[in-house]
Amino acid sequence: MSAVIDQFPPGYTPVQRAHRRRVAFLRWLRKIHLYVGLWGALLGLLFGTTGLLMNHRAIMKIPVEKAVQRTVQMQLPDAQQFRNADEMARWLEVELAVGQLQGRVKADPPKRVTWGDREVQQPARWQFSWFGVHRSITAEYFVGNRFIKLETQDATPIGALMRLHTASGASVFWVLLSDTIAGGLILLCITGLLLWTRLHPVKLPAVGVSLAAVLGALWFLWSAG
Numbered sequence: 001m002s003a004v005i006d007q008f009p010p011g012y013t014p015v016q017r018a019h020r021r022r023v024a025f026l027r028w029l030r031k032i033h034l035y036v037g038l039w040g041a042l043l044g045l046l047f048g049t050t051g052l053l054m055n056h057r058a059i060m061k062i063p064v065e066k067a068v069q070r071t072v073q074m075q076l077p078d079a080q081q082f083r084n085a086d087e088m089a090r091w092l093e094v095e096l097a098v099g100q101l102q103g104r105v106k107a108d109p110p111k112r113v114t115w116g117d118r119e120v121q122q123p124a125r126w127q128f129s130w131f132g133v134h135r136s137i138t139a140e141y142f143v144g145n146r147f148i149k150l151e152t153q154d155a156t157p158i159g160a161l162m163r164l165h166t167a168s169g170a171s172v173f174w175v176l177l178s179d180t181i182a183g184g185l186i187l188l189c190i191t192g193l194l195l196w197t198r199l200h201p202v203k204l205p206a207v208g209v210s211l212a213a214v215l216g217a218l219w220f221l222w223s224a225g
Contacts, residue, residue: 026195033191040184047181050165070154075147085126088141092128096137096150101130110143134163 082088085107093103106127113122128139134154141148164178 029191029195033188033195036184036187036191040181040188043178043181046161047165047178050161054162054165069151071149071151073147074150076145078146085128088126089128092139092148093130096130098130098137101132101135101137103128103130 080091082091085105089103089105092098108125108127110124111122112119122142124143126141126143128137128141130137136153138151139148
């Protein structure tokens with residue numbers, strides 16, 4: 001880009017050269033702002049629509065059915081013994097045919113808990129979860145029981161969009177793709193501010209001070225919290 005900007009006919013004064021460089025740079029900024037905005041509009045429509053539904057579905061009673069949930073108590077085979085949570089997770093993945101769903105295992109040790117006005121001993125609890133865009137499975141097992149609690153959720157079309165919004169169970173490709181929206185918004189803010197200032201030597205420091213003040217306030221709020 002610098003090579004294109006520096007190609008001026010002979011006879012231009014330094015002031016004229018600086019002006020032409022600024023004009024060419026602003027033209028280049030407009031193109032970046034335009035194409036990044038176009039890309040942001042495509043995915044921004046999805047994120048904006050699902051974000052509005054998620055923000056207002058409870059307050060405004062928007063009839064959005066996120067998923068169809070089913071709960072069941074599955075009895076374990078009498079001869080089946082599990083030495084740890086990972087071993088049970090491998091067995092459940094085959095038994096439930098989880099396929100390509102992303103899995104997570106959590107094992108809580110035995111502990112005493114308060115129940116009403118008394119303390120009781122709670123056995124070790126194993127929790128399993130597998131997530132996908134269209135389907136999710138969770139399981140809970142207390143060591144010593146002969147049954148395990150299973151819950152499955154099959155997302156509706158709107159529910160699947162909401163899961164994509166939060167990247168719940170999404171692939172690494174989708175996570176990286178959605179990250180481009182965040183990067184695009186940052187780039188749009190920077191190019192928009194530069195276009196607004198038009199590289200004016202008075203406006204640029206004012207924008208820099210304003211951004212520094214906003215970042216300082218955010219850092220103060222974060223550190224105070």
